[in-house]
Amino acid sequence: MGAPKDEVTAARQRDGLKEPGAAEQAVGRVLGTEAATPLQFWVALEPASYLQLDDVVVTARQVPGVGSVTTAGVVTAVHARHEGAQFPSDVFLIEEGVLPGEVQETAEITTTRVEPECYVPPKPGAVAQRATGAQRAQALYFDQMDHRVPIGLGRDGSPIYVDLEFIDGTRGAHVSISGVSGVATKTSFALFLLYSIFRSGVLDRRALNAKALVFSVKGEDLLFLDHANNRLDDEVRDRYGRLGLRAEPFSSVGFYAPPTPEDTTGRPNVVSRTSGVTAFWWTPVEFCREELLPYVFADAEDERHQYTMVVHQVATRLRLDAALVGADGAVGIDGMTVRTYDDLVDLVVAKVSDDQTRVAWAGQATGLGTVNAFVRRLRSSLRALRPIIRADIPQAMGRRISTEDQQVTVVDLHNLPERAQRFVVGVVLAHETERKEQAGPGGLLFTMIDELNKYAPREGTSPIKEAVLDIAERGRSLGIILIGAQQTASEVERRVIANSSIRVVGRLDSAEAARPEYRFLPASQRARATLAKPGTMFVSQPEVPVPLAVEFPFPAWATRPSGCGEVPHTSPLPGEESHAEPTDPFARLPRPTDDVPRL
Helix, strand or coil: CCCCHHHHHHHHHHHCCCCCCCCCCEEEEECCCCCCCCCEEEEEECCCCCCCCCCEEEEEEEECCCEEEEEEEEEEEEEEEEECCCCCCHHHHHHCCCCCCEEEEEEEEEEEEEECCCCCCCCCCCEEEECCHHHHHHHCCHHHCCCEEEEEECCCCCEEEEEHHHCECCCCECEEEECCCCCCCHHHHHHHHHHHHHHCCCCHHHHHHEEEEEEECCCCHHHHCCCECCCCCHHHHHHHHHCCCCCCCCCCEEEEECECCCCCCCCECCCCCCCCEEECCECHHHHHHCCCHHHHCCCCCHHHCCCHHHHHHHHHHHHHHCEEECCCCEEEECCEEECEHHHHHHHHHHHHHCCCCHHHHHCCCCCHHHHHHHHHHHHCCHHHHCCCEECCCCCCCCCCCCCCCCCEEEEECCCCCHHHHHHHHHHHHHHHHHHHHHHCCCCEEEEEECCHHHHCECCCCCHHHHHHHHHHHHHHHHCEEEEEEECCHHHECHHHHHCCCEEEECCCCHHHHCCHHHCCCCHHHHHHHCCCCCCEEEEEECCEEEEEEEECCCCCECCCHHHHCCCCCCCCCCCCCCCCCCCCCCCCCCCCCCCCCCC
């Protein structure tokens, strides 16, 4: 039986707790049969009360010379047992009234905050109550966050925040999101985080110079961020309202996609959206002058082979010898005109294979075996890079991916082979880093990369990995913020994860959950992560000692053509024609001339 109401009130006032409202009734007392410590204690629940995982609990005690010390924490375990039972079969006898016994529920509380900082254990028998309002905000350090970003709702239906200062580089930077593909909703959470940062008002005047660069590698779902989701209902809008947000699509978005193979009109290679998408590519003269050849060899294991010396030697020769020919981006080298990637590969192969030019192009100490290894790998890139390195489209230069004219820039890569995806990500990241260095501090660029383990794997090295590492270690000072998503954090370079101030975990595979990279999660949360539903994430941030479970709302923007009600037809971008004809389904198959190395 619970204590009479007047006794509970007297105990609460004696301990220094404020008298609660209707929603803040006491839930129990600090347990005396388990040792209480300043960092963890147990609460025995009143018969008519309950606590669930992730609830916030507060208790207090009087300390001589200090006054009232309040200890708050998060529920990390809940138990229920029969008191008075000895054998498993006693449960039937107790329920039938044959044996005396009583059900008792207890909850483990992991401390998040002690105020003032006098680390004494809560006293057994002290009243414990569910924290709401200002008490909850104090327990979770929300009261100390001057720039709070809403990221979803807690189990109690109240908002959960992260501190922008640990994202934007003020005190920390970068976000790491892990979870099983298709279930953990990593991309959806990353987009909601961006939406909240841009639309919650937390950036204030900095919103004018804040940009987002999003690489999309899983279908065309991100080509509709500027369209409202027709599946929104009043419940979803209410969730956004409780977070202080409006349920609307992104307002300023630019879309880029590679051009259609074998098509010389510059039509973007997308199917579900026929306009409003800009094709991007590089011309041979840009490829040579900017020394982009190393990004062709972007496999993590490549840098461990000697032929990488040939890569850098050839890149230097291309930069020195290339001369612009005409106005379409073609390049002339030693009297030969290069208009396509095939032409460029043929020229390089001829230069490194000829006895008279090999030393100048491949280096003096390079053996024939090393040159052959370089040639095999260079030829294997033909199919992947042919569509995006070309001068057969009637335009002075290639259309570069730019983040300057819109707040969110989506780069659709799903139609490119994996090797071409790595090339694009590496080149764009290097370009944006260089641009931010020249522009100086003052703006923010949030860079969202999915499948981060492909670009910054734990083993080996590559130009793309170095670009990602540079952002992780130095991007904070440049205003470049990495939002990385991956299925397995254990396969991502340790320094990238270590430099991420905010760590987010969705649904995990049980084997992955046991990895050391997830030790920041309490044991109960690691177990729960193996059965978390889509939309539920566990968020760890420096100021809050315990990761918080968050449920973020359904996307307010369309995630597929059917979500728009119909395929959107926006006004073409300047200089762009609308193309509605379907693409050739066989256009991306290898051609017989492609020299693909055999295993």
